[in-house]
Amino acid sequence: MKDTIDPTESLDRAIGVLRERGERVTTARRGVLAILASTTEHLSAERIYDEVVDRAPDVHRATVYRTLDSLVNVGVVAHVHLPHGPAAYHLLDSGARPHIHLVCRECKSVIDTSADLLDGAAASVLETIGFELDPDHVALTGWCAHCRSEARA
Amino acid sequence: MKDTIDPTESLDRAIGVLRERGERVTTARRGVLAILASTTEHLSAERIYDEVVDRAPDVHRATVYRTLDSLVNVGVVAHVHLPHGPAAYHLLDSGARPHIHLVCRECKSVIDTSADLLDGAAASVLETIGFELDPDHVALTGWCAHCRSEARA
DNA sequence: TTCGATGCAAATAGTTTGCATTCTA
DNA sequence: TAGAATGCAAACTATTTGCATCGAA
Numbered sequence: 001m002k003d004t005i006d007p008t009e010s011l012d013r014a015i016g017v018l019r020e021r022g023e024r025v026t027t028a029r030r031g032v033l034a035i036l037a038s039t040t041e042h043l044s045a046e047r048i049y050d051e052v053v054d055r056a057p058d059v060h061r062a063t064v065y066r067t068l069d070s071l072v073n074v075g076v077v078a079h080v081h082l083p084h085g086p087a088a089y090h091l092l093d094s095g096a097r098p099h100i101h102l103v104c105r106e107c108k109s110v111i112d113t114s115a116d117l118l119d120g121a122a123a124s125v126l127e128t129i130g131f132e133l134d135p136d137h138v139a140l141t142g143w144c145a146h147c148r149s150e151a152r153a
Numbered sequence: 154m155k156d157t158i159d160p161t162e163s164l165d166r167a168i169g170v171l172r173e174r175g176e177r178v179t180t181a182r183r184g185v186l187a188i189l190a191s192t193t194e195h196l197s198a199e200r201i202y203d204e205v206v207d208r209a210p211d212v213h214r215a216t217v218y219r220t221l222d223s224l225v226n227v228g229v230v231a232h233v234h235l236p237h238g239p240a241a242y243h244l245l246d247s248g249a250r251p252h253i254h255l256v257c258r259e260c261k262s263v264i265d266t267s268a269d270l271l272d273g274a275a276a277s278v279l280e281t282i283g284f285e286l287d288p289d290h291v292a293l294t295g296w297c298a299h300c301r302s303e304a305r306a
Numbered sequence: 307t308t309c310g311a312t313g314c315a316a317a318t319a320g321t322t323t324g325c326a327t328t329c330t331a
Numbered sequence: 332t333a334g335a336a337t338g339c340a341a342a343c344t345a346t347t348t349g350c351a352t353c354g355a356a
Contacts, residue, residue, distance in 0.1 A: 024355055026311060046345075060313050065346060067311085081236040083290065086345060102284050113278060120273045121293075125266060130298030131255050137236065140274075141290045145283030177330050179336060199320075213338050218321060220336085239320060 010037040010093050014076040021074055028063045029071070031056050033091070036077060042088035042101070042110045080139050082110070101139045106147035163190040163246050167229040174227055181216045182224070184209050186244070189230060195241035195254070195263045233292050237261070251289045259300035 014033045018025050031052040036043065043051075049064040068089055071077035079087045080101045088101075088110060100118060102111040115135050122133035143151070167186045171178055184205040189196065196204075202217040221242055224230035232240045233254045241254070241263060252265040268288050275286040296304070 022356090024310065026355070028312070044345090058313080062314080062347075063312055070311085081234075083234040083292075102278065102286075104284075105287065105290070111282070111284065113282065113284075117274050117277060118293075121270050124270060125255065125295075129264065129266065130301065131257075131264065131266075131295055132301055133255075133293060133295040134258065137258070137294045139236075139292075140271075140286060142278075142284055142286040148283065148285055175331090177335065179330070181337070197320090211338080215322075215339080216337055223336090 007034075007037045010091055013093070014071075014091060017076050018074060023070070023074055027056050028052070028059045028067050031059060032064060032067045032071065033076070036089060036091040040090075042080065042090050044086040044088060046086060048089065078136065080110075080137065082108075082139050083141050084108070098136045100135055102144070103139055103141050104144035104147055105141050106143055106151075109144060111144060160187075160190045163244055166246070167224075167244060170229050171227060176223070176227055180209050181205070181212045181220050184212060185217060185220045185224065186229070189242060189244040193243075195233065195243045197239040197241060199239060201242065231289065233263075233290065235261075235263070235292050236294050253288055254292045255297070256292055256294050257297035257300055258294050259296055259304075262297060264297060 011030075011034055014037065015025055015030065018029065023029075032048055034055075035048050035051045045065055045068055046061075048068070049059075049061050052059050052064060068077060068079070072079055072089075076092055077089055078092045079089045081087050082101075082103050083105075085108065098115040099112040100115055102113055103109070104111070118133060118135040118138065122135060125131045125133055164183075164187055167190065168178055168183065171182065176182075185201055187208075188201050188204045198218055198221055199214075201221070202212075202214050205212050205217060221230060221232070225232055225242075229245055230242055231245045232242045234240050235254075235256050236258075238261065251268040253268055253270050255264040255266055256262070257264070271286060271288040271291065275288060278284045278286055
């Protein structure tokens, strides 16, 4: 059982999925995926653009947005809409469990927590009003442990 | 026990709070509050601006944004950041319970549900990682009953 | 060789800000 | 009449789109 992720492996896997689906593998797509595979962080489109441009200066910002959109549709990338600021993208690695995003209202950091956190709420809201929760696309807000202890001090 | 809300009463109450806090009661503030008091819907700043301009044509869009911000700080108005589209504002009526917002990914409609929906999740996340959930500021996404049955048909 | 992906420029939505002026308290 | 709130213009952030061109399959 491994608990570290190999960037190269993640990248190859994502590109493999693209090929399986008959999607084209271009410089822009490869670049975006490489950036996403290199971190477990959640990156904004702008941030991804900055990094991709370092390697491939010709890639345009609009292409990054379109690429991200395609990758989300293909299912190798997911995005979360955070309460403030831009959408955050991350690789949907098959090795990684779906997770829920917690955003600290103070330091804006994004914390991943297990997807089953909302299982109870999902069941409840489905039963009472027929609303089907999509926990993977949800961002919750509040205050992280660090900022809470800072506030106390 | 009343289950309808009197717009005039809500408006007067909100304005009362402003005065209590030593906040100024201006045409713009009165206008924004009147719109918010007239509905239980969640309105975007743009929508509020449109409605306010009908009554008070001189009120500027920027003023509506600043006014909403002030009203949020005073505590008579709350806003939620929805996954797509603009922030949604609503009156924080003392008669109204705090509630959680569900957004349908299909029809974009906003559904209120009881705040205690996330009590379990809040307790869990506080205990495990020391994160303090702020359920009033949270928007959850998914598919509403109506769109789910549409999809089936 | 074809059609999807890209580069570029321009537009769009949502929101914020600096500054002079107005108006509430 | 002091200073907070406003009007206006302009900037800003995040994102999208039309169109001609390019390049992966």
